[in-house]
Amino acid sequence: MYPEAFSYHAPSTVEEALALLERHGDDAKLLAGGHSLLPAMKLRLSGPTHIIDMKHLRGSLDYIRDEGDDVAIGALTTHRSLERSELLRGKLPVLAETAGCIGDMQVRNLGTLGGSVAHADPAGDLPAAVLALDAVLVAQGSGGTRTIAAGEFFHGFFETALEAGEILIELRIPTLAAGSGSSYQKFFHPASGYAVCGAAAVITPDASGNVASCRVALTGVSEGAYRATAVEEALVGKPFSEELAAAAAEHAADGIEPLEDYFADATYRGHLAKTFVKRALLTAWERSG
């Protein structure tokens, strides 16, 4: 529980943080909420020699704004803010619901959307919601800002499209089509609280009760969060029913190799993926209309 020694920096602006990142490169880590980084450091799994604390940036990067077609969320917005936001509960309820499933209240008070998404823990909850909501991620580097579509952001095992020297500063999430329903269903690991399997579904009915569109994303099952496109294809254009949802959910693990660990082997995890996708679809549909 005693980390290695490190130099501590607390820049006041994003530009200062970027400069520090560039100077120290691989020796540095950004500190947002700290509840993934600090345990790793205390366990000496991780020994960065420079910590760049983003706490002074919270003033400028902690916000949830209604921008009409999008909701813009600053990267340093805490999970607790997401969970309690009236705006999100109204417009993007699955994001609030997912954030509310993370850790416990102490963790949610400190953990941030940007930190969690950039860390891309294969068992983290938010990547599933970010994918299912088709978010656009905004990164800032020394050369300026750029946007990355959610579908191109998660590259696998703790890996994202962020380059070394880039900081995630904002997520922009398009508001849902009218009548959409959404849900995040999670199998909580009894020890860690991480997602053994987490399924986020957004489903939009058309006037005749068919599935006009849907997006389904999973976390906890594979090396990174992913869109279950085979599930989506099995649903679109068809009249929704429990049988259809169950049949579509059978494709939940198509194309991926489920992770194996002590708590859940690949077979069981693959099965959980199907079970939780089905539950997410049913709940999302129930909430739609």
Add this chain to the structure above:
Amino acid sequence: MKVEGSHTIPAPRERVWELLNDPDVLARCTPGVSKMEAEREGFYRATLQLSIGPVKGRFEGHMEVTDSREPEAMTLTIEGSGAPGGVRAVGHITLEQEGEQTVVSYHGQPQISGRLAAVGARLLSGVAKKLAGQFFNRLSEES
């Protein structure tokens, strides 16, 4: 913990064999290597800086090639340790020619010790897969 997989390298078998036995190539392909020196034929000392997710640290150790059956198979024994823990692995590698390409298959049961084993159990197979993936991608580029 079992690590196994296979990668297709766009080069004939003899060429892939040559690359796998060249310490400079190995140094370039192994992710995070900052130093690799052949102490004697088939025995290399290396320092590796690992940074995957929450695991970030320096590992020192060695890699030894044995049971060489050119150009079809070899056994690679890896031993390394650092602050996050230790690794001892024996990997069996086979090379199969498929047209103009080579399918390199590997399997092994690494034994992890220290903190990585104690608190990082769920990370191990992901780290192993990722390292193997990075290695073979770079090997493909070299070929």
Add this chain to the structure above:
Amino acid sequence: MAKYVGARQKRVEDPRLITGNARYLEDVQLPGMLHAAVLRSPYAHARIDSIDTSAASRLPGVVAVFTGQDFADLNPLPCAWQAGGVTNNANTPRVLEIDKVTHTGMGIAVVVAEDRYAAEDALAHIEVAYSVLPTVVDAKKATEAGAPQLHENAPDNICMTWECGDQDGTDRALGASDVVIREHLTNQRLIPTAMEPRGAIGSYDPGTEEYTVWMTSQAPHVMRLLMTAFVMGIPETKMRCLSPQVGGAFGSKIFLYPEYPMVAVLAQKLGRPVKWTESRQENYIATTHGRDHQTDFEVGALRDGTITALKVTTYANLGGTLSTIAPGIPTSLYGSMLSGTYKIPHLHCQVYGVYTNTAMVDAYRGAGRPEATFVIERAVDLVARELNLDPAEVRRKNFIQPEDFPYEPASNLLNGLAYDSGEYEKALERALEQVGYREFRQEQQEARQQGRYLGIGLSSYVEICGVAPSKWVGLPGEGWGAGLWESANVRVHLTGKTVVTTGSQSHGQGLETTMAQVVADELGIPIEDIEVKHSDTMSTPFGYGTYGSRSAAVGTIALYNSVQRIKEKARKLGAHMLEASEEDVVYQDGNVFVKGSPEQAKTIQEIAGAAAVAYDLPAGMEPFLDDTAYYDPPNCTYPFGTHICIVEVDTDTGRVEIKRYLSVDDCGPVINPLIADGQVQGGITQGIAQALYEFAAYDDSGQLLTASMMDYAIPKAEHLPHFENSHTVTPSPVNPMGIKGIGEAGTIASAPAVVNAVVDALSPFGIRDINMPLTPQAVWRAIQEAGR
């Protein structure tokens, strides 16, 4: 007139605990104190070829680095309970290992530095050359030909073999039974997980040549004895041991660990106090584990449900070396209780204690009795299932009846002792009624038709606690190398304020409250005027400490006896002060008066004052109201009860939800129902944890995979039901208060109640057993496999 005993008295310990004013080991700061960090073996089986500490010693802040060679003049730690002939096969840890390690986490070297960070940094600079050896982690496999041998003196890795009961009679009875059911049960390895990890601080006074050692220990007097006499070879009077506030233990803090003599010797070598505390990882990897039995049993029965015989074979994993009382747990505290609450005419139990490359295994809440109860309660349910009988009915049919007490289990299982008292059927009926058993069976049927799987599980237990008569533990085949009596000193000071010092140790039991309750009632003084002190060898009489649910049935009886003698002396002095004859005078509610004239009483405060100034004492009476009692119980005590668990199994995921959990426990008269409830609920939680959540898992190379709470699933409040707890009261004839223990009963009863419930829920699938822990994956797999 009992005013305090039986009342839900709030604990005097709680205000300081809740306001952060309790002083734990970590809070102890001494001038000049140094900090130690231990380098621990990352390998489960290895020879230590060389250690180079030179680089580490040169780091800034490092004062010294030591290895096993520096402690070579100390003896290895003792194993104090050598059941079944362990004498020749005992292998115990050293303060630091010199030649070899047999499990991960064994200490190789220690760095002492000005602060803990410097010490931890230095660990990485110690260079150790190991020759790694092959490992074996499964106890049964360790005894098979070709298994790696851990210790030269233990062929086939067998530490000891032990048996109880009558093998021939049992075999014959099995042969003559209508049915014989065979099953294999695993009682998986658990990690005690006290909230506070272990630690110790050593300090040495060169002037008096005396050591002071603070430690997180359940038994400071025993630690002092073992450290001085057995490890360091110095007089026991040259050491003071004390436990500050101890944050939970569950047995893991009973034992002598290498770090305790280590800090004492380091303090003497370096001339400054030395503190060591463990991280949670160290606690998980190198502090003792519990359970880890593999058991095969055969239970015989007649068609009508009468159980005829039980034969048990258990491989008990003891770990890579022996902890202080390890061999006693799967023997005297296990085999002897396999009869449970039933009149089983023939029993036999064979135990193999085995070394493997895993952490030491020793007592963990229940210590042998949860393992025994799990076997018999699962066996009874399997009998019921086989014969298509109601499990409640099979229990009723076989119960020991109230008129059978004192009851000696058949085949001399208890080696001369007998169960003291019991009304097993009464507790069962009470529980069945409270849960609404008949209604539940109806509800279960209806739920099945809707595709919902509810189940109900019973566990009727009896356990052996209030350990133990010294003569019994010293018997051949028992082999506990010390007594198990307890002590108390009571002093009533001049103004009537009373101080109790006890040889027991309180690490969550609330002894400062419960003991005060007893004194307050007996002496008739306000409870605020009583202080209970414990855990310091300098100021308390020698006692064997707190474990085995003994601080009520043994520790508090020592206190009770002491208080009776104080009362009697006060009565006599009061008579003298009243100028009355002793026969005419009574002691009642803190007053001494001539029978019939209570308005002319002398109060205990006045009498205490008179005793202290001693102006006018009766001839032959010594001044002061002070008495020390040593109480050696004539028998253990045997609390009992029935627990019932109702579960629902989600067959899609395998998750088990506990819908209800109710317990009816009988520990005789309850001193403090608030505390007793807490004990029972905490105990039940740990049994539920074993049934559904926890498992200390090793890989084949001896690495502990569940070495943090990220993987080792301690249940949280959200995993637990609202507990329904009640009591029946059947006093024990063993002691004058009729009390039995209650600290471990919850854990002893609960795991089989939960497992029986899940198996009951899944009986439509034809499932008859699932190994603990019944994780979602395990349950789901069992359902899939049953479907084939």
